[in-house]
Amino acid sequence: MHKLLTDSPGKEMLLLGNEAIARGALEAGLSFATCYPGTPSSEIPEQFFRISQETDLYFEYSTNEKVALEVGAGAAVSGLRTMVTMKHVGLNVAADPLMTLAYSGVKAGMVIVTADDPYLFSSQNEQDNRYYARLSGLPMLEPTNTQEMKDITKMAFDLSEQLELPVLLRTTTRLNHVRGKVVLGELQPIRTKGEFRRNPFHFVAIPAVSRKLHKLLLEKYDQAARKAESWPTNQIIGNGPWGIVTNGVSFNYVSDAISDLGIQDKVTILKLGFSWPLPKGLIKQFLDQVDKVLVVEELEPINENDFRAVAEELGITKLIKGKGVGELSRLFEYDPGMVRRAIAQYFEVPYEPPKPVDLSGIPELPARPPNLCPGCPHRATYYAVKEVYGEDAIHPTDIGCYTLGVLPPISMADYLICMGSSVSSSCGFSQATDKKVVSFIGDSTFFHSGITGLVNAVHNNHKFTLVILDNGTTAMTGHQPHPGVDTTPMGVQRTQIDLEQVVRGCGVKDVHVVKPFKLKKTMEAVKAAMEYDGISVIISKELCPLFARATGQARKAKPFYVNLDKCKNHRDCINKIACPAMYLEGEQVMINQNLCIGCAVCAQICPENAILPSK
């Protein structure tokens, strides 16, 4: 049984923040869940995927976040409690349905998890999705620890149902990926079917309907603001003259700082757990009891600016500061020491920070960037393309493990902005320059948002080569299925969509399907694509070795070794493909027998044929 199905109210468990959200949803009677995976949100749907195999919970990995939200909307207006999860940039993809779903609302509780990523641990930007609450008019809840992630998730469903609005649950990496104690509550039964009551003049967003709905949203917004006033995690803590406003993980940094500084009796904290709409009454009460205010919030100065506006509206003149105090900035994540120093500085508390060790004299340490795994088929595809196109082509790339191709010695990533941008930006590059363009996209990303770009490329007569790196899974985020995956080894039956048929269906005439570990044939296909006058697609098909191993489909190949009698130390192997199974012993290239999976790529490029399978 999945541990999150433990039916023991009161039991304490150490749960990952994302597990706590999943548990909170189950305690709210979650019946329907969708997502597109993305760090730091991915472990929420990972729980649902497994739980859906043991219970009546409906769960799907949807094609992208927009689809996930729309699928979820259908369920939530039909009366099933629904959760949709995504990373922060995923909400950009889902922003179109979000804005109008806010108008027509839901019948059963619907919670949308948006997982922000301050410091960009695993993202292309660090946008602050609190703006989405302002943009859409939807309520936003921000838990501060693992227990709250469970409890607030559960409450979010009730709130959503009362307001008939989706609720945004905003987390950050340091909440999603933190483990803490969670006291379990009661599980609620899962419903398998709801009922949709037709009401086209509410649910069909034509202008005449939406004019009414916008007004309705503003009424619900006022109701939400009233609820925020008494929401249990909107709290005034303490009664000192120094005011600190904080939200999310920063609440912990503030709490620890005031106890470390011994200023508990001097401080009043306003913790914003229901952060939009603003609880203006509570804010007034807070502002009335403090002399000046420090706002401790990661990323954008949203509360800081809003509090200034509320103070102005209330005719309250008090110093409100945030960004710019000490090291508090709009960049990256905060940490306990940074917040402690800022509080000490702003409120003029004498404080001597601990002295980090003097780092002088430490030699330059070798970098340890993440790398494509031993036997990763992407490495072979990159090699084949570079051998044919040389160093001169432009390589738009996309989001996935293969983005690591930006690093030497592969160095084949020139442009990336978001999911799917490889294909569409190639249209621009090929038209705007005289360079050859070869772009790279993964199979999951292609289904997510590459197809529309490809249709555009065909229709508008663009000329470039698109390489679809088809490793049969969504590898980067932890091996989730996608529409092109054979899901049978994962224990579920979903219809597999043939990638090649999709590509041909988009109108591409020059399509090559290659096995990248067969370098010669792959290079022949790349060459043919290069010579084709139009749009070519190369589907490079080989399972991710980690996924293959995890699902019992691993290659049964022997590791390779370097025959020292034959090796002349050309080092093409290390210099061109840089497999992490290779290492230097003195000046001699060797292959780590425990890491090599026998893909034989290095053996095919060795000019002396010195790399051989182990006996």
Add this chain to the structure above:
Amino acid sequence: MDTKRVVFVGVGGQGNLLASRLLGEAALSQGIQTVVSEIHGMAQRGGIVESAVLMGEVSSPIVSNGEADVLVGFEPVETLRALGKCNQETLVITNTHPLPPFTVSVGQGTYPPVDEMLDLIQTKIRRVIALDGDAMAAEVGNPLSLNMVMLGALIGSGSIPITAEVMKKTIEQSTKKAFLESNLKAFDLGYESAQSQ
């Protein structure tokens, strides 16, 4: 109890996330308030993996520079790289077995001699426990038990209020039967090594 901030650093595949999770589980079962933070995503790709376990009257999930009470380094270069987390009084526990990054093989950096790195750490830190964790893991016949060796050394150092008994019980509950014996032996070797230093 005093607050204890323990930082773990290692390389993807060395199992430091499991070690920090088990330490968190052990703390919870001893009734000690705990938060464990992890950085996911790099573990399978040979990158640096950092995690932290904070125990006691603390709710922040991460450790600022200079504020670690204990740094457990699974790889000597990574121990040195993370030294900014330490102050002079931090206890540093480090594996001495090097795992050179691939950048070294392709000539983009040099791997400093382990002895020199240890000497350097000892000039900056009052108490350092150094052990060849990989040798101990090999000795018990389970190369993947390095994380158990390092947990053993952490408990053996006496620096945190988790007993060996509770830690071993937690390991028992989360280990596949086939590896249990070697894991516990690995833990003991790390424990004894730390006790003797």
